[in-house]
Amino acid sequence: MEAFLNRGARRSRVPILMACSGLAMAALLSAQTPSHPAPAAKSTPTPRAFFDTYCVTCHNQKLHTAGLTLDTLDLTHPAANAEVLEKVIGKLRAGSMPPPKMPRADAATYRVIATDLENQIDQATLGHPNPGRIGAVHRLNRAEYNNAIRDLFALDVDLKPLLPGDDTADGSFDNFADVLSISTSHLERYMSVARQVTRLATGLPPAQPSVQRFEVPLHVLQEDRMSEDLPLGSRGGIAVHYNFPVDGEYAIKVKLQRQYQDYLKGMGWPQKLDIRLDGKLLKRFSVGGQGKGRPAAASYAGDGEPGFAGDPEWETYMQLTGDAGLDVRIPVKAGERVVSASFVREMWEPEGLPQPVQLGRVISNDQVYMGYANVGSVEIGGPYDAPLTLKPGTGSASHKAIFVCEPPKAAAEERPCATTIISRLARLAYRRPVTKADTDTLLEFFDKGRKDGGSFDSGIQFALERMLVDPDFLLRVHIDPAKAKGKPEPVSYRMSDLELASRLSFFLWSSVPDDRLLTLAEHGELSNPVTLDKEVRRMLADSRATDALVHDFAAQWLNLRQVEDVVVDPVKYPLYDESLLQGFQKETELFVASNLRDDRSVDELLTADYTFVNERLARHYGIPGVYGTRFRRVTVPNHDQRGGLLAQGALLVTTSYPDRTSPVLRGKWLLNNIFGTPIPPPPPGVNTTLETKPGVIPPSMRERLAQHRTNPSCNSCHSVIDPLGFSLENFDVVGAWRTHDEAGKPIDAAGTTANGEPIDGLPGLRKVLLAQPEQFPRTVTSKLMAYALGRRLEYYDESTVRKIVRDAAAKQYRWSSLIEGIVASPAFQMRDTASPSAPSLRASK
């Protein structure tokens, strides 16, 4: 234990006593097994000789290039200079140094030197790794808050539009403790949301009727059945899962979509619109075909064009009355129900229009007039009964989840039941055993709410409202153990079982721990490695794990959230529309989810010969035999053109400009997110414009990017970036396969990596990536570990990452092997105390 805590020469480690089982400690220690030897190579130079030959020309005492003095760096104890050497190793692994045209060793020698240095560092830190220090105060981010509400109250509501966003950065995650701040608007929003969700969850009638609107995005095609919640044989529309707070009368109102000049779409012919509740038809309307008088000219482009607008009665119909009165008012029982609006499907094929139909943003009037009417939004309002007649809704799942006991009739005897309800939820929300002080505080609020609202339920509601604004709910706080305080140097300590329970649940579920995890933690059993392993597996089997790891981890790692921001030039890419973009996002989400759920090797993310498509996407990818809007797994017909993340639209479209592909963006994306050898942004002040003569389209992107070669300050990075990007040139802006580029030249997807390895097209890129079996798993592990810890990885984490990847090799780099490795690591289970000599960044500024 002494050795484990003492981290050697750089700073002394003071061991402190920890409340943990010997078993757990043994497991942490054994987590540091010796690394395997560097691959043998003929006449490999020593790192010293290698540096002297290839590096010190620039990185020496005199020139100080990039602040590096590799000529005098002590290489006899690499671990003592790990901070510098991990950077050097990164450059060697990327092959990005020395710069082009300088003498360099062959690729094999690079790897031998890098592995040698890594092994020496790993050996030296064996048994006493630096666990780092996660922020002492870690606010729940927006997704975690939302999931916690879902798990506490069995209430599935989307709270994201009601909460401030959490800022993130390229290569980072929105759960980094140091970056999550608390502003006045945060507090105001928390107070407001706490009231809304607790009223909804306890089934209290709202103070007044409210109206909520659900929109169908303007550029989503409504030509087919839109979701599994809509009836077969329907077209377009939307299905909404809505929580009706109490039994009462509600109104459901449909508005139709308009085109860019406010004309309703598809009003030229009658179509049938259904409003349904839980699939049951409430009312069928006929819309369209009622226009009278002279229509507007097909070319009419807005106000101020005399004579081009239609007759007033036609205009009134097209702008106002065409979708008036599409509403129903009905009594609904409390609880979650599906409200839907959709059309009865009637096939329609436009005639006399140029094909393919231009699906860009500006469409002429006559096209839209005779096209499909679309649902624009569904509004649900209510309850419209007189407030006094409304009784709390008791039928919902949330109500059942909260009210675990029934209060006796006599108001004076309610307290025990109130205490039961409140303390049970407070334990889950605060993620620890509740104290008397906790319940006393909350019972005070129960009393106030009971008095003001006049019912037991209103008392519970107000207590829960108070609970959701508590720092113990909103913040994860790590307090340095008393024994460590006042020490001259930082010490490592093992976090408590309760802290571990929260770490686990926020890592795997992006939410609070459940009762079982807390119980194990309270009994001090969770840190037992056998129990811990079992719990990790149990949590991974829960659908919450796949959901959170896909939507919060993978979506950020792979930039999936950016797909929503994509704009494509509709003139150059007439086949693009919002449905395609949504399809891309869905494809990658389903693909990663299946990889995770089935606990496959992460390598399969690159090598898979299957993907997930619906008819729209299959057509786009040239995959035959797929019909309908449902996504399903299909084997790709040509593995050299599709299969794996690298050939998925989400990646390809987010790394393109609206009107052309960008080998630079794609190359950079691959280096950052797949190769795991990030490239720095261009230095400030550098002109990044590739000169072209105004108005002249250059012959090809390859020739344009060749300018990078002529400029040494560009070339040192772009010689690494550009060839990788070229290998994906067969994919156009929207990820469709192509053989000719924007300028009409045949695609040349061949290139050479900085290390001199040839790389040709998608198969070549896969080959290069898999040639170093540890490379991609290492990238996934680094990203996943930063996400798991909620902090940036530092140089001292590199040993841990390598160790996890090495151990996972025997398990084919399955997800579970990486996740278990992270959970078992000291970085996850331990923490450094604050350094008295180094105040935090915030405090110092």
Next chain:
Amino acid sequence: MAFLSKKLPRRTMLKGLGTTMALPFLDAMLPPMRAAVKPQNRFQAFYVPNGMAMEYWTPKGEGSAFELSPILEPLAAYKDKMLVFSGIKASWNYIHAGASGSFLTGTPRGGRNEIEIIADVSIDQLLGRHFAQETQLASLEVSMDLPANAGACTGNLSCAYLDTLSWRSPTQPLPMEWNPRAVFETLFGDSGSTDKKAREKRLAQHKSILDSVTEKLTSLKQELGPGDQDKVNEYTDAVRDVERRIQMAEKQSDIELPSLAQPLGAPPVFEDHLALMMDLQVLAFQSDLTRVISFMLSKEQSPRPYPQIGVPEAHHPLSHHNNIPELIERMSKINRYHTQLFAKYLDKLKATPDGDGTLLDHIMILYGAGISNSNGHSPDNLPQMLVGGGAGRLKGGRHLKFANKPSSANLLMAIMDKMDYPVEKVGGSTGKLPIETLPEV
């Protein structure tokens, strides 16, 4: 015939047909406000992203003898209230981060990696603190963009630099609210209406919650080491803000608020959403709930396309126009559209009586972008101007050209001066930009 009218917006003209239509909820609902004793000055930032087509922005001529450029032409009615600057240089320039990051902070530097978030306190926050003694809200921060949290923003820096103009401390960027419903709650509380009784009841609830949270924060702080208290301090500051606000609201309980219902959320059409956000801002000034608002028409580096004006291309990529004249001309349409929208806001301010004049007479608006030629993210010659009467402290109708590239931080210093709240320094300021004004009051 009504349809021929050019001036009336399309939706309003339909009222002439004797039908009703969903209008922005505030129209014609504003109650008369109490007359101010003396004109109260206000500050507003009105930010537009992705630089400017400078060829179409810079006015011809200098001083009061200047001609409006194509981009400024939609503001012709307000020419005498515009003070247009040329020659100012951004205090910090780093891709897109420096543009919005320095706009109100005047910071000379930013972070160096994805987790280092650092600038300087922005002037809206400085002014907000100053006015907070008299208004319920120190300041309001609003924008038109849903926070996407998508990452991949600017170089390797935090998206915070692009998403906000407001910095409460050098390390705390403030979120901007895009949802009209949340802005409504910020202004009028979350009781769901502006009814006095409902508001008071809700305020009392808030008060009891905050009191009990404060106790807990105090004990939490004691348990944490000195270096770990920053976040808890942020939390405590937030609690104090809201408490102060409640006290102020109680003191001003006779303040007349318009009777209106809470908006549902953000309308799907950009211009409808914008109209609602503008109405809420006018209302905030008019009710004197705040005297400081920061507004981003779009976040920096925004890709928002503008098909409604025939520019369906994404704004940010278009702004990297390779200096091709045709593309610059295209981008200038977006810039001009933005000033058209800004003119609508000025119309609303001008239509709102305030003391002996209108809101427009008693405000100073900093309009513009944080880079000039977007193609290379140029920090030189920023397209910025001050608009409004500044309660008599601002003399408009002029185009001021500065030589020697004075720092934008020095303009911020001058603004602080004109707001009667002079400070020693803003960000990296080296002095005060000499903007001639009316004789000091």
